[in-house]
Amino acid sequence: MRRFVLIAVPYVWLLALFLVPFVIVLKISLSDAAIARPPYVPQFDWVEGIWAFLSQLDFENFTWLIEDDLYWKAYLSSLQIALTSTLLTLIVGYPIAYGMARAPQEWRPTLMMLVILPFWTSFLIRVYAWKGILSNEGFLNQFLMWTGLVSEPLQILNTTTAVYIGIVYTYLPFMILPIYAALERMDDSLIEAAEDLGCSRMSAFWLVTIPLSKGGIIAGCFLVFIPAMGEFVIPSLLGGSDTLMIGKVLWEEFFSNRDWPVASAVAVILLLILVVPIVLFQRNQQKEQEGDA
Amino acid sequence: MKRLSAFNVVSLTLGFAFLYIPMLILILFSFNESKLVTVWSGFSTKWYGELMQNEAMLQAAWVTIKVAVISSSIATVLGTMAAYVMVRSGRFLGRTLFSGMIYAPLVMPEVITGLSLLLLFIGIGLDRGVLTIVLAHTTFSMCYVSVVVSSRLATFDMSLEEAARDLGCSQAQAFRLVTLPIIAPAVVSGWLLAFTLSLDDLVIASFTTGPAATTLPIKIFSAVRLGVSPEINALSTIMIGIVTVGVISASLVSKRALVKQRREEQEAVRAT
Amino acid sequence: MGADLAVPVFEPWTDPQAKPLIQFQNVTKRFGDFTAIDDLTIDIFECEFFALLGPSGCGKTTMMRMLAGFEAPTEGKIFLAGQDIAPVPPNQRAVNMMFQSYALFPHLSIWENIAFGLKREGMPRAEIAARVEEMLRLTRLEKFARRKPHQISGGQRQRVALARSLAKAPKLLLLDEPLGALDRKLREETQFELMDIQEKTGTTFVIVTHDQEEAMTVASRVAVMDNGKVIQVATPADIYEAPNSSYVADFIGDVNLIQGQATATGEDTYALHWREGAAPLTIKSPNAISDGQTAHLAIRPEKVTISADKPEGADNVVQGKVLDIAYLGNLSTYHVELPTGDVIKAQTANTRRISRRAYTWEDTVWLSWTATGGVLLAD
Structure with missing residues (x-):
């Protein structure tokens, strides 16, 4: 249990503040300039799943x-x-x-x-x-x-x-x-x-x-x-x-x-x-x- | 001991001249009377006086120190935990990812780290300010702390912790009573490293800050972009002075401790 | 040796009624594919000074670490005073360990190091102080109580480590190569000190060592290990005089091993046909060997007599030429080459000055030994 906490705390911190932001960068780089104009709210609609993400891929940038x-x-x-x-x-x-x-x-x-x-x-x-x-x-x-x-x-x-x-x-x-x-x-x-x-x-x-x-x-x-x-x-x-x-x-x-x-x-x-x-x-x-x- | 050859003397002299002359010039001209920083017109400390009057600058300095103290303290705790996990926890699910996330920020260009964090903060609707800078600084400096601490832990004699367990300590007690006091110097230098990184950071802070929180590097950057000013020289001199005193005294203290320990060890050997 | 010679004889392992303090029951320990301990069963009795002896990597340290609780057996059970210790974490076992590196806490003084375990027990202050003083006296460290570990010598550090692990008065003390870091002279002195302290405190000691002399000197019983298995457990004298295998015979001290086919010639008496054309060797050995089986005669060099003339009435006699002489000061070992090409070592005490040595290189000599001088070991 203690070991779990020890691993989980820095792990979750890095996931949330290093990996997730990076995924966002990747996602935005593949999204359309028009909808991404500020104020921009990335849509984390995981329900729609990866398929939706893939179908929206846009290499325009x-x-x-x-x-x-x-x-x-x-x-x-x-x-x-x-x-x-x-x-x-x-x-x-x-x-x-x-x-x-x-x-x-x-x-x-x-x-x-x-x-x-x-x-x-x-x-x-x-x-x-x-x-x-x-x-x-x-x-x-x-x-x-x-x-x-x-x-x-x-x-x-x-x-x-x-x-x-x-x-x-x-x-x-x-x-x-x-x-x-x-x-x-x-x-x-x-x-x-x-x-x-x-x-x-x-x-x-x-x-x-x-x-x-x-x-x-x-x-x-x-x-x-x-x-x-x-x-x-x-x-x-x-x-x-x-x-x-x-x-x-x-x-x-x-x-x-x-x-x-x-x-x-x-x-x-x-x-x-x-x-x-x-x-x-x-x-x-x-x-x-x-x-x- | 062999004497240095002429070549070595020349290369060391030129090398250190290259490293130090720019800073010496900077310091010298902070005491210049004239506003021009390239023409010497007499000794004066008036730029220090003006700096002390500069409310915006002092405000920025205060924000910077606040951010640095908080973020380096959290980073030290998280970084030490991460180092302990890396060195001691053996295998666990996602270990490779974990170690990747520890090392990647060390080599990640600051512009990318800054950009990605900003997009996250906007994405989750977090108002940008002191909090967001602290989060950003903690994230990258915890990685530095964990590298410093894990290199100490790697050479740590495991049997010390086992001895503590053997003598009745729980795992947590063994860490608190034995491991932590012994690795304390590494933890402290990790904190210092995190602190200076945070004090120094311009790029990540620029991305993650809001109008309410301007840090000193942001302030300096926007001032020096326009040109050279003696007031900035004065500020730089103060910062260089603090760091120099800090680094030199820290190294003197550790050197004296080392000399003392060596002498005592020699005495112990002789006593047998 | 040590405790053995005390009267009455301390030999709980020969008493079927005695209850062992520690029992290993079919213990196996694997690290991945590597088997460190292989189906090991062994009993250790109270007040014993038990030595685990073997080359590095034979599993002796793993056994010790399982007793201390830093490793758990993969299969089998370990009992301490009749209780299965598998679920007991190291900090709650009545077992203490003295580490090979000593593992003294560098940030604490000698006094605090010794008091460390007592404080964890929550012992009252005054009692801790009394106990620490007692330990300091036992290990003659009173003068160094306030010093830090780096301020004392290697021998003193070794004694601090011992005092610290004994302070909690454990039922069982584990010593991992306790004298490995000391130089030879200091090691010999310390061996006797260890035996003395073991006797005074009445604690059961289990020592791990790769040094056979050390094991023979301090231990009441020695377990010779190889590749995760115990090859023989016996008193030092039995290990030396009556090894149960050529591995043990070879590992402990110097030995001549002569291979041949054994045939029984009477009760306990065998003839070993070792070379075509050579007279068979006569051996009286307690180990039962079936006829025609390949076996080794193990005979210690000091049991082989060297003489210039053919000795009369010896059980076994061979002739050869002196090939080499190793002069050790008090002893000389002669390497004698037989006409068959075999080399047999014979050792004699140098009771005369070297200039008056009876034999020299290339001399033809006779080697002889009695039927009971060696043991016959089945392969």
Whole structure:
């Protein structure tokens, strides 16, 4: 009995506030725009059963998504932005993680904390901080003009470049931590063994260090890619009008156009795109855990 | 211990500079006299003064804290229950669905979570406001709590609970007297995580709130969309300050406890 | 050994009138497809120090956990003092357990750990205090009462675990590898301490161990287990001297096993035809073997005498060459290869200095043993 309550409470909560809402999104995405205009009351007429639901299926919203090139352009551009910035985060994050893992033992907790600290501070504030740096009269341009590298301010804010910077900056801890965890576990004598067996420092790095931190790299990349794909705050604060990201499109579809069925359809497709990386990520984590055991 | 190579020193220095300089600039310019946040014109704390006068901002801060405290507390209870179920309950009907629902919100884009909850609240005719934000925040942060707590429970020595049962505890007593005190640090960090997630959330709150309840992130977002303002810098500085003090003191406390425990263990070994 | 030598002899298992404290009746325990305990019937008597001995995975821990109430038998019944314990949850059994990991509550002091079970019983405060003090005295932990488990050494932790499980004065105490985490020297000391405490408190102890020396030292009776079955239950001396199977003979201590066909030559006397052309071995063994049956002679190395000249009048004599010598300090084990290719081990006490050793590698030696030196075990 007690066990039943223990399971039922969180179960019912999640069913009601996670699964059911999601089913509603699915249903609305398949319903007609006309009846879905607010105030909208979804009809949960389960008596009519699944047949009625199926017969009312309307793929119009999805057709709309395919016909209007705004949407698939937005998906493609989100995908491209998320992939590029994941790669950039890896390039920036790996040397930091590597440096941390090589640092003297007594520094490591402090370095760890320095990486985690930004994670605890507001995401919004960290994105906002870049607004002042990247603007035309911002510090970056002031600095570049002072060094004489450029003669007039570069337009960085409100471009896709600013979005890359924002994503790399805010998601950097997610990349560093798993790689650091993998590198820290690594036995130093492995590198020595590789060098002893004739590797140069560089080839020892490529042949031993990188393969052993593969799990961390994969985990880090997924942890950056998955949220970057649906990102809304960064493109809307740092990106320009030409920066298309699907999170932003969904937001505008919902709040500005108030077209709920289309917004729902956008959400469903976004989720379908994310299912593959999410499943792959889960696999990777399981493999890592089994490797530890 | 080996010395750091030049490459490592450079990458660490640049890396941490990248992480911290933006925030330092933000903090610095909250003390700027001028309204322009890019030109330094003298030290002043007037923006903090103005912030304290800003009724709307204070109101939003109060709503945010209220939401965060309530939702993280409920999330901690539910998340701990869920973690216990995941680690201890073995097989039950719909276990796969259950674990899926625990992990999915962690990777679900916020726009989708927000949208789906909003549609639910409209569907059941619930007025949007503090209650709906609390429900939404509880739902996604309980999943984070359950991940933190279940990773602690997974390494928890089962025989401790069995020993308690053996010495006369009922299942509930064993949990209250033995398991809970031992996993308490994980439960507390779960609560803290839920609390900061709730404080920080813009997207889900924007979807699930109504006109009556505006949270701080919503307020900040609408202000910074228009541009940079020193008042927001001041507010950010306060928030960064609170978090920094909190995180550093928490880690110092746990570090001291660890050092003390290590020393005592060594003494115990030497005493034999 | 220990309690055995006390007068009058403590041997309730030989008394048909004695009522066992614990009875396993045809108990089977399965986990999915895996059978951990296979149709097991065993009696354990009051005040016994009973050892379950076997390799890991043989089911000994499962048996203990069924007694404690953490597992329920799939089939069969377990009785404690005549009462079926299946419906009794672990927290209401008059059975306490000392865990292999000790399972000391890290957030409670030593004193609170020991008092934990007493508080659950609702014992009055003053009585709890008195009982805890008594337990602390018994286990010589008075000085450490206020410390936390991580502030004491491994040996002290072991004693806290013992004190905590004895505090409620259980009818039966279960000890799961209680000395496994201690180093060798401390383990030997603690074995005697355990026996001492068992005698003082008069509690029935059931100990699980994979260490045969430990089982032989502490136990009044040992059950040797393998693959969920009990192979033999007997006193340590009987287990060693009269194993009932080659598994037991091989598991406990060192043994020479010689296979052959047995033929009866008189009452209790058998001739073992073990090699074509070799003289049959003469064995006096209580186990009945039918003629022509394949059997093993099990003989301990210390019962085999090694000599340079052919001994006169020995029951069994073979000749061979010294192949290897294992020098153990007090003892030496000679591995002697017979012309047939078989290797027989003989052990002698090193009463002389090593430089004056009588035999060395490649020496031709004679091995001999008496008819009663070994036992004959049917396959």
